[in-house]
Amino acid sequence: GESVGLHLPTLSVQEGDNSIINCAYSNSASDYFIWYKQESGKGPQFIIDIRSNMDKRQGQRVTVLLNKTVKHLSLQIAATQPGDSAVYFCAENNGNTPLVFGKGTRLSVIA
């Protein structure tokens, strides 16, 4: 709920601009990555995923970029809307263990 957002890094974006949310992952053996969106008072919801044999994947208004060399993942949201305001988490795994989640970034859209 509302307490999830405390102590999180925050990204403030003007409505209509593009957003870029970054995530550094820790396990070089990870081969699957997911981005989740969590709105206040709700459970995380799947946005997009990518496997390690790809470096880019596009969805509706979202793009995930994967840089395995520096173990970095990013989520790009085009034409950010007020409904995009939420906490965004990246998650990783290598197929043998449950997903490991990052701490999250709060996206705040300024109308």
Place this chain on the structure above:
Amino acid sequence: DAGITQSPRHKVTETGTPVTLRCHQTENHRYMYWYRQDPGHGLRLIHYSYGVKDTDKGEVSDGYSVSRSKTEDFLLTLESATSSQTSVYFCAISEPTSGTYEQYFGPGTRLTVT
């Protein structure tokens, strides 16, 4: 929420009392998970199950036990609740044979231990 319900949705209990949270799914997914979510820590895995009666510990399992007697139900028990267990608890499910490792989450249970 992908056919996942959690009960209760909110609970206030006293230190030292036992508490059981229930997760119910209608998706027939093999894997089920319990996470807790706290400010500054993100989602942390408590326990998970990879089949009926098959469970394993996560990174923050101390003080918690789980049971899975049916595919659709995964119970999380706090044998003697402590204030440090005040948190929001999420259940999740996944089905590896679907070709992805995506986990679907329930709506959460807010637990307050006084």
